[in-house]
Amino acid sequence: MDTTTRRRAPDDTRAEIIEKALEVAAELGASGFTLDAVAARTTVSKGALLHHFPSKIALLEGMIDHLGEMHADSILAEAARDPEPYGRNARAYLRATVNEPFTPQDISIGRVVMAACAIEPTLAQRWNTWIDKVKIDDPSDPVGADDALMLRLIADGLWMSDIFGTHAVSLDQRQALLSLLTPGHPITANEA
Amino acid sequence: MDTTTRRRAPDDTRAEIIEKALEVAAELGASGFTLDAVAARTTVSKGALLHHFPSKIALLEGMIDHLGEMHADSILAEAARDPEPYGRNARAYLRATVNEPFTPQDISIGRVVMAACAIEPTLAQRWNTWIDKVKIDDPSDPVGADDALMLRLIADGLWMSDIFGTHAVSLDQRQALLSLLTPGHPITANEA
DNA sequence: CGCTACATACCGACTGGACGGTCACTGTCA
């Protein structure tokens, strides 16, 4: 068993492909995101790419799983460092999603993912699955469901605004949105 | 000047093409939205289609202009029938955008527009231009800019949620979001 | 330990179809 084996572990190859695919998405955008472009950037051939991801959609699924997992992790990490339990998860979701300004690469990747989800609805479902994992298992949070939803909608709207360049939202404004939820003061009218 | 002229006014043809293009978008989705499919549905040929819209992007621009104009109108209409001046425009934006549940056709068209904007950023700018027209020219509204922005982000987030099927938001919850803005009670912390 | 058999990673030229866009031409009006 040689440490310099020529045949790598499949998981390594898959990981490399996804990593490079994200680079291509970041640099070339949706129109330049082709299997050939991705393969050209990896150390493996297009054949190997198709061997590990049997279709373009399968590759996008892999990318979305990767991004979804990372995003879910960062939401949980934000929640873990938030001392205030009230509305913690919703706040963490907003922080992890749009707290810091996007790089041009982030925007480009966001656009590719967005286009993919718009063209292939199953990909949108797959993303939703990842994000759904976060809000589960926190009955300890006394925040009203409506308020929590409100903050998530704000986060999503802000994300879309950043991706499409709709509104210029300052850091102060983002900060203000984070302060919306306070214990015992429901924002929306019909709390349960 | 014959009323049954065989050569129609160009504007009529353009209008028909855009109308039929939206039908194709509604029924076939982003992957089925091709120039051939659009031409096949109109009374004119593909050549005429390309005569009026010299490229696919030009056609999408025409569709976005159409949708943007209609949407801006319906926002203004909502605003006009709202007796409460405080936050009127922001509320109207939310109402016009996501007050009533989307039909599958609406969702499909939304996805096509979304994909187009994600792939071709200039289209996103074009949409923004239409929507920007609404918030202009209302210095009479005393609502804080931050609160107005908040409601717009909620509306956008809700729109995206409807398009991607992320959250199931009840009519009651939508109603509650409309009640967020009340005079003299800023929601966000740092009102000007 | 070889030897065989099979599985899997990988290669890259090729294909087949989709699709955006062109063009030479006709018909119709002012």
Next chain:
DNA sequence: TGACAGTGACCGTCCAGTCGGTATGTAGCG
């Protein structure tokens, strides 16, 4: 007659996915 709506066959490109083949592992077996 010039300008323009409109035609539809055609073209060129792009690109996802295929396929025959090679290289490199591993498992069984005497």
